Amino acid sequence: MANNSKRRDYSQGEWPVKAIVGRSYWTRQIRETIERIAPHTSSVLITGPSGTGKELIARSIHDQSPRATGPFIPVDCASVPGSLFASQLFGHTKGAFTGAVGASLGSFRAASGGTIFLDEVGELDLELQAKLLRVIQQRQVVPVGGHDPEPIDVRIIAATNRDLAAEVKAGRFRLDLFYRLDVISIETKALQDRREDIAPLAEFFIEQVSREQGVPPKRLSPAAVRAIESFDWPGNVRQLQNILERSIVLSEGEEIDADFIPQEIAAAAQPDLQPTGDTISTPNHQVNTPAAATNAEGYPADWQSLEDNERLHLQRTLELTGFNQSAAARLLNIDYRLLLRRIKKYGLKPAGGAGGNGNRPRVAAAHGG
Structure with missing residues (x-):
């Protein structure tokens, strides 16, 4: 840290x-x-x-x-x-x-x-x-x-x-x-091996982030608590903190409902409701995507380029590790300096826009590092 x-x-x-x-x-x-x-x-x-x-x-x-x-x-x-x-x-x-x-x-x-x-x-x-x-x-x-x-x-x-x-x-x-x-x-x-700590940590982070954001403290709904306690948190406490900060920013009112928790995390509490098909999740509902347009060769016109996929994968990996660049490089199995060049190339930044330098904001241990 x-x-x-x-x-x-x-x-x-x-x-x-x-x-x-x-x-x-x-x-x-x-x-x-x-x-x-x-x-x-x-x-x-x-x-x-x-x-x-x-x-x-x-x-x-x-x-x-x-x-x-x-x-x-x-x-x-x-x-x-x-x-x-x-x-x-x-x-x-x-x-x-x-x-x-x-x-x-x-x-x-x-x-x-x-x-x-x-x-x-x-x-x-x-x-x-x-x-x-x-x-x-x-x-x-x-x-x-x-x-x-x-x-x-x-x-x-x-x-x-x-x-x-x-x-x-x-x-x-x-x-x-x-x-x-x-x-x-x-x-x-790992956080998944001490699930009893998840709810106290969530309460701690919500109070901390709310104070930093200058907003009244929010609380997690029972459904949201079940979701975060069921998820395995491969990014450990840093990932938990990152998700809660995002949820505080996106949610309205005094309670953070499971709708404002990323779908893959919310689905952990409901194994039968894993994400499927061509749907787009919004805080309150899902909408079906229209049929993809095709180009002159009959292929999808919006097919992502290799560069787009690389940028997206890098961003998801950095979010998973709480923007810990050393951990991200190991997870991606690439040289640390190569990762830094890619981060600079794509202008990737942690949530909130703060710069990351080798290790993204470390979290408190039982908060995090």
């Missing part, structure tokens, strides 16, 4: 344990675990599916710790180009390279006295893993262009949606770095 565009439900930057919303056994255990490990300085590795609240857990650990008054510095390892990795994490001196018009502390020194959160650490290549390991072992950094080591005083919390033990066996992740990071382990769970 690593950028400033992320939605923060606690405006003063405080993330108490009660910010982990939900009533499932897993959520209760996570809150207890955070309270137990927060006072210590040991490294923490948070694993689990994308969109399940890894950054919220990291922030909560930080804010319950003696380092709470220090900075919390998130780094999205998946979006840092290899050529800039050392500069961004370890800093650089003035004139160290073209464009270095001033010195930079880098993320590790910027986090001095606080916590550094290495998100998507499993995406680092072996060369960058070696550089990170050296810093963790020596507890000092050498800025790019410099010669003198600078001591660092940080707690390290890392996160990944990969199985790092399996990555080690496959030779894609260093065993020594894994041991350094995996001192304390926390595993998040």
Whole structure:
């Protein structure tokens, strides 16, 4: 969950344990675990599916710790180009390279006295893993262009949606770095495995989004609640938040009915009413589409081009991942940089038009990251 565009439900930057919303056994255990490990300085590795609240857990650990008054510095390892990795994490001196018009502390020194959160650490290549390991072992950094080591005083919390033990066996992740990071382990769970949390999360998000939109809080109808509790949420909490925000904007009145929930989600509560045929869904009814016009060759005149299909598929994938571009690239099985070029080409943006940068607005864990 690593950028400033992320939605923060606690405006003063405080993330108490009660910010982990939900009533499932897993959520209760996570809150207890955070309270137990927060006072210590040991490294923490948070694993689990994308969109399940890894950054919220990291922030909560930080804010319950003696380092709470220090900075919390998130780094999205998946979006840092290899050529800039050392500069961004370890800093650089003035004139160290073209464009270095001033010195930079880098993320590790910027986090001095606080916590550094290495998100998507499993995406680092072996060369960058070696550089990170050296810093963790020596507890000092050498800025790019410099010669003198600078001591660092940080707690390290890392996160990944990969199985790092399996990555080690496959030779894609260093065993020594894994041991350094995996001192304390926390595993998040997909939303479909803790359905008891869906309704409390929905209530939380509706209140949060309504406050941001400057509108009175709305409530979900019983039918809408049944729908969201029946859906599997492959995009986890981020997807839930995205859908609820859309529903708040589109619905009228004080109640959000199932008609304002996307059809594939509403249908989850009614398996016999899955979308079929050539129909167009509107909030209140369906209309049959007219017969498609044909071109001179007898083919449908409105047949979508390959480019149209690519744009639509990219948009749907980004919405599914809550505009988490790293997760979208993995889901599409394409290079992260290629995805960025396609996003720029088609002018794709998150709901509301906010820019996305590697990771779309992260949501709160039990809200999301």
